[in-house]
Amino acid sequence: MPVVTFDYNDYINLLGYKISKEELIEKLPMIGADFDKAEGDELSIEFFPDRPDLASVEGIARATRAFFNFQTGLKKYKIEKSDITLNVEQTVKKVRPFVTTALVKNVTMADELIASLMDLQEKLHFGLGRNRKKVAIGVHDFNNVEPPFIYRAVDPDSVEFVPLAKVESMTLREILTKHEKGVDYAHILEGSDKYPLIVDSNNNVLSFPPIINGILTEVTPFTTNLFIDVTGMDQKAINYALNIIVTALAERGGQIFSTTVCDEGNQYISPDLTPTKRSLSIKYVNKILGTDMSGKEISMCLEKMGHNASEVENDELNVETPRWRTDILHDVDLVEDVSVGYGYDKFETDFPKSLTFGGIIPKQSLYDGLRDIMIGLGFNEVTTFTISNEEDEFGSMGLKVGDRVQIENPIGEEYSCLRVGLIPSLLKILSENRHHSLPQQIFEVGIVGDKNAKNQHKLGAAKIDAKANFTECKSLVEAVLRDVGLKFGIKNMIHPGFVKGRCASIISNSKEIGFFGELHPKTITGFELEHPIIAFEIQADSLFNQ
Numbered sequence: 001m002p003v004v005t006f007d008y009n010d011y012i013n014l015l016g017y018k019i020s021k022e023e024l025i026e027k028l029p030m031i032g033a034d035f036d037k038a039e040g041d042e043l044s045i046e047f048f049p050d051r052p053d054l055a056s057v058e059g060i061a062r063a064t065r066a067f068f069n070f071q072t073g074l075k076k077y078k079i080e081k082s083d084i085t086l087n088v089e090q091t092v093k094k095v096r097p098f099v100t101t102a103l104v105k106n107v108t109m110a111d112e113l114i115a116s117l118m119d120l121q122e123k124l125h126f127g128l129g130r131n132r133k134k135v136a137i138g139v140h141d142f143n144n145v146e147p148p149f150i151y152r153a154v155d156p157d158s159v160e161f162v163p164l165a166k167v168e169s170m171t172l173r174e175i176l177t178k179h180e181k182g183v184d185y186a187h188i189l190e191g192s193d194k195y196p197l198i199v200d201s202n203n204n205v206l207s208f209p210p211i212i213n214g215i216l217t218e219v220t221p222f223t224t225n226l227f228i229d230v231t232g233m234d235q236k237a238i239n240y241a242l243n244i245i246v247t248a249l250a251e252r253g254g255q256i257f258s259t260t261v262c263d264e265g266n267q268y269i270s271p272d273l274t275p276t277k278r279s280l281s282i283k284y285v286n287k288i289l290g291t292d293m294s295g296k297e298i299s300m301c302l303e304k305m306g307h308n309a310s311e312v313e314n315d316e317l318n319v320e321t322p323r324w325r326t327d328i329l330h331d332v333d334l335v336e337d338v339s340v341g342y343g344y345d346k347f348e349t350d351f352p353k354s355l356t357f358g359g360i361i362p363k364q365s366l367y368d369g370l371r372d373i374m375i376g377l378g379f380n381e382v383t384t385f386t387i388s389n390e391e392d393e394f395g396s397m398g399l400k401v402g403d404r405v406q407i408e409n410p411i412g413e414e415y416s417c418l419r420v421g422l423i424p425s426l427l428k429i430l431s432e433n434r435h436h437s438l439p440q441q442i443f444e445v446g447i448v449g450d451k452n453a454k455n456q457h458k459l460g461a462a463k464i465d466a467k468a469n470f471t472e473c474k475s476l477v478e479a480v481l482r483d484v485g486l487k488f489g490i491k492n493m494i495h496p497g498f499v500k501g502r503c504a505s506i507i508s509n510s511k512e513i514g515f516f517g518e519l520h521p522k523t524i525t526g527f528e529l530e531h532p533i534i535a536f537e538i539q540a541d542s543l544f545n546q
Contacts, residue, residue: 006057014061056120058251072303091153103257136210140217142227153194161205275320301341384425398496403451418449422460439465473534514538
């Protein structure tokens with residue numbers, strides 16, 4: 001979870017009210033935070049990642065003004081109009097299609113603001129931005145460039161400029177191989193024949209998103225006017241990021257100016273801080289929380305969390321939510337804010353009205369029994385991630401990509417789908433332990449996902465040893481199934497991940513319930529291993545149903 005470190009005196013100046021350090025440490029966790037540490041006037045607070053608006057001292061000051069009842073309700077920021085435009089060319093649509101911008105004037109770049117702004121930018125890049133792939137933020141000295149601005153995609157060798165932290169001019173392609181940031185984030189643009197660029201009316205480069213800004217617009221302690229661009233793959237996400245950045249600067253006294261983005265003949269004004277509106281049932285709130293609050297009491301709780309709320313007919317509240325709150329997706333999210341505003345310490349505790357007695361479900365007894373059998377055979381139990389990727393699950397096992405449950409917004413290429421088997425996970429564990437002596441033999445009773453997104457329990461095992469062979473693997477499988485009391489047969493099986501002629505399927509009641517054998521050298525080297533490996537995988541639920 002993100003940890004925000006700030007100076008207590010800087011926080012008090014932003015808050016505009018007096019609160020002792022001791023009281024702050026005591027009360028702030030009630031808003032959904034944990035104190036990490038306090039060293040003198042330096043405080044470190046850990047917030048849940050669903051609140052990126054609290055990833056800076058400015059955001060914390062705004063939230064606590066309302067929570068501590070200094071200034072309740074929705075904070076409003078004045079936005080002045082400007083004639084600044086950014087034109088989006090169609091060339092960029094296949095690379096990084098979305099962009100939004102803003103101008104913040106009369107900013108005093110004190111040390112506290114510089115440190116806070118840099119930290120906030122990186123936290124947004126990592127969390128909301130999925131390490132810059134989904135959202136990337138550029139902050140520029142506006143006085144060094146001339147609008148209107150253009151967002152386009154260009155040939156990587158056709159443009160060169162001096163990037164931040166360098167003194168020599170580089171092409172975009174050179175930046176990806178020679179600049180530290182280019183090397184770190186080059187994978188985002190992998191496969192693109194053109195790269196995104198933001199330039200001014202004189203073709204001066206402001207930014208090469210999502211990689212690096214140009215030295216021309218470097219922000220210094222003497223900068224007073226900031227131009228901000230946010231590019232990415234999701235329009236909502238870049239709008240949230242821009243709103244969080246500009247309102248943080250406004251908390252420091254900056255004046256927000258709107259800009260116009262012209263895209264395919266359409267124009268929209270950014271930033272847009274118009275609050276979102278939602279109706280909330282009073283009855284629903286009380287049902288979820290087990291309370292009996294009136295509409296007025298619920299409104300007061302919401303106002304402590306930075307919302308505006310007013311009661312209307314039909315037992316409903318009209319709620320206005322600030323545009324920087326990325327976590328309000330459903331009515332239940334507002335109910336959570338009501339509970340925080342009400343105070344978790346005020347909820348009454350009680351003992352259960354009736355006594356019940358728990359017990360182990362039959363399947364769990366089977367799984368525990370399988371664990372005992374494997375431990376008795378000398379195997380060590382491991383627990384691995386249920387989230388995997390197509391390369392490990394299929395490619396490294398010599399299989400074509402088949403049915404699997406894909407993750408819609410994966411945090412990275414390593415975690416793009418649910419695993420379909422246990423053997424790849426076990427091989428990754430062996431790969432991580434190459435430096436240990438042999439033999440190594442591990443097993444897991446774990447969950448895999450089928451094509452219908454339903455959980456299946458499987459027993460998987462793997463052994464790496466110079467003398468490991470098919471005969472030994474067959475003996476292990478027979479020992480497991482004998483102890484389970486299952487009648488079974490085996491049948492020759494061809495699997496590209498196993499040596500031909502040394503792989504067999506397990507048949508019970510005319511159904512295949514598993515397979516075992518000697519892994520193919522290509523599979524072994526694919527997981528960066530060197531010695532012979534035997535492995536088996538059995539559907540544990542099928543054992544239960546026999």
